Amino acid sequence: MTPDPTALEAYVDVTAQTLGLPIDPASRALVIQNLAGLMQAARIVAEFELPAALEAAPVFRP
Amino acid sequence: MSEATLDATAIAAAVRARDTTATAIATACLDRIAATDPALNCFTAVLRDAALADARRIDERLARGEDPGPLAGVPFAVKNLYDVRGLTTLAGSKINAERPAAVRDAAAVRALRDAGAILVGALNMDEYAYGFTTENTHYGVTRNPHDTTRTPGGSSGGSGAAVAAGLVPLALGSDTNGSIRVPASLCGVFGLKPTYGRISRGGTELFCPSLDHVGPLARSTRDLALAFDLMHGHDAGDPISIDRAREPVLPRIGAGIDGLRIAAGAGHFKRGGERQALDDAATVAAALGAAREVDIPECARTVPASSVITAVESSALRLPDLRRRAKDFDPMTRERFLAGALVPGVAYQQAQRFRRWFQQRVREVFEEVDVLVVPATPYVAPVIGTARTVVDGVDVFARGHLGHYTRPFSFIGVPSLCVPVARATGLPLGVQLVAAPCREGDLLRVAAWLEARGVIAARIPTVPAMEAGKGSSR
Numbered sequence: 001m002t003p004d005p006t007a008l009e010a011y012v013d014v015t016a017q018t019l020g021l022p023i024d025p026a027s028r029a030l031v032i033q034n035l036a037g038l039m040q041a042a043r044i045v046a047e048f049e050l051p052a053a054l055e056a057a058p059v060f061r062p
Numbered sequence: 063m064s065e066a067t068l069d070a071t072a073i074a075a076a077v078r079a080r081d082t083t084a085t086a087i088a089t090a091c092l093d094r095i096a097a098t099d100p101a102l103n104c105f106t107a108v109l110r111d112a113a114l115a116d117a118r119r120i121d122e123r124l125a126r127g128e129d130p131g132p133l134a135g136v137p138f139a140v141k142n143l144y145d146v147r148g149l150t151t152l153a154g155s156k157i158n159a160e161r162p163a164a165v166r167d168a169a170a171v172r173a174l175r176d177a178g179a180i181l182v183g184a185l186n187m188d189e190y191a192y193g194f195t196t197e198n199t200h201y202g203v204t205r206n207p208h209d210t211t212r213t214p215g216g217s218s219g220g221s222g223a224a225v226a227a228g229l230v231p232l233a234l235g236s237d238t239n240g241s242i243r244v245p246a247s248l249c250g251v252f253g254l255k256p257t258y259g260r261i262s263r264g265g266t267e268l269f270c271p272s273l274d275h276v277g278p279l280a281r282s283t284r285d286l287a288l289a290f291d292l293m294h295g296h297d298a299g300d301p302i303s304i305d306r307a308r309e310p311v312l313p314r315i316g317a318g319i320d321g322l323r324i325a326a327g328a329g330h331f332k333r334g335g336e337r338q339a340l341d342d343a344a345t346v347a348a349a350l351g352a353a354r355e356v357d358i359p360e361c362a363r364t365v366p367a368s369s370v371i372t373a374v375e376s377s378a379l380r381l382p383d384l385r386r387r388a389k390d391f392d393p394m395t396r397e398r399f400l401a402g403a404l405v406p407g408v409a410y411q412q413a414q415r416f417r418r419w420f421q422q423r424v425r426e427v428f429e430e431v432d433v434l435v436v437p438a439t440p441y442v443a444p445v446i447g448t449a450r451t452v453v454d455g456v457d458v459f460a461r462g463h464l465g466h467y468t469r470p471f472s473f474i475g476v477p478s479l480c481v482p483v484a485r486a487t488g489l490p491l492g493v494q495l496v497a498a499p500c501r502e503g504d505l506l507r508v509a510a511w512l513e514a515r516g517v518i519a520a521r522i523p524t525v526p527a528m529e530a531g532k533g534s535s536r
Contacts (some may be wrong), residue, residue: 015404027397034401040408041366056414062258062475062499
């Protein structure tokens with residue numbers, strides 16, 4: 001599911017404000033575009049169902 | 063003797079045999095850098111006086127009958143995210159330029175210097191290593207010595223270009239998603255991303271800690287093996303350093319490939335690349351007599367998963383500066399870092415959980431295979447500034463897609479070696495050899511076998527290619 005672009009814009013504004021992360025108006029559109037790409041990447045990862053017992057180790061070991 | 067074409071092993075042999083001097087080698091190297099680097103912009107700092115002083119000390123030790131080490135008098139340079147005593151560690155950024163100079167060398171730099179190598183300078187990179195093309199707004203674009211209108215790859219682009227151009231025989235880079243292997247492929251040199259934690263990152267500026275590796279680039283297999291032998295091993299200065307006995311690989315690189323189970327990658331590794339990249343991998347696999355093909359499940363999903371992890375971890379590291387002075391970031395990275403700070407935690411954790419799942423699948427593959435042969439990059443070096451390209455019928459981001467074949471292996475920390483396919487003309491392209499954790503020795507054995515048969519070889523570009531770009535490097 002692709003989120004409503006307006007919702008993503010609102011998310012960026014609210015989350016950035018909550019984190020105390022000022023976003024210059026000149027950067028805002030590009031930040032939203034980049035976050036849209038990352039959320040799309042996250043969706044592709046999330047579509048793959050993982051066993052509930054599978055853990056991510058706190059320190060990565062190959 | 064032309065030092066520009068000799069590898070590190072040959073230079074050290076000549077210096078130790080007193081056929082030449084470390085001072086003569088260093089002087090010639092520094093003169094080449096002065097003549098050629100304006101066209102390429104590999105270096106952000108050249109340590110002329112310090113290098114010549116170090117070279118004189120090597121010559122004095124030899125005159126006293128001492129052994130300065132296996133890299134006696136070999137010039138080398140490092141990506142500018144390595145600490146170098148007396149130099150500010152830029153990591154490609156303007157922000158870090160305000161920091162004081164490093165008070166000691168990074169562990170890997172120290173290891174090479176202790177073996178007699180001469181550090182001649184620091185090399186350009188994408189800001190904070192966030193890129194595959196070394197298009198750095200603060201310090202200029204680095205150019206590919208094979209065609210100066212093209213990128214050398216990145217983020218260790220200064221390292222790849224400096225080795226390819228014959229400016230240094232050995233350089234250090236770092237690799238989070240492909241940043242050693244991509245420039246090695248596009249510049250036609252050898253690049254080793256070791257097992258995660260095998261070479262200390264102590265004294266380097268981290269980018270994305272759970273994915274960051276450091277390693278060497280060189281023009282021969284034996285140089286990579288020697289550098290690996292000198293640098294690997296446990297270091298308490300790196301919290302993820304593997305506590306395992308050192309295993310020298312150089313003595314075994316001539317052992318041949320008998321007994322090694324070699325396979326070609328299928329699935330993901332046969333999609334998303336230009337014909338030449340796929341054909342090169344097939345050529346190398348065939349030369350090795352690869353008996354089978356392996357399709358690692360869900361390989362393609364490592365690309366978005368590693369993107370999410372990279373964005374979140376790197377933004378967390380930069381958060382104080384993003385809050386205070388985002389305007390001082392490179393426009394090539396700024397909005398990417400800002401966006402990474404806003405990714406929900408569940409997305410990151412899911413990517414980390416997928417990582418564990420994928421690691422288990424690859425472990426199963428390496429129970430049946432010793433070395434996997436796959437493409438290194440999907441295409442030859444793009445023209446600088448190329449934003450999008452169509453490959454395999456799909457419109458992609460030209461820069462980001464360079465990591466299409468490298469990401470799956472840095473994602474799970476297995477060693478991967480990029481080797482340059484031998485060709486007399488045209489732009490270079492590499493092939494990746496991949497093995498199970500801590501099996502760097504198998505990769506170097508295979509590379510040495512291929513190199514001895516002329517299947518792979520580093521090629522130093524002709525001077526006219528460099529002359530063409532003179533004066534247009536920044």
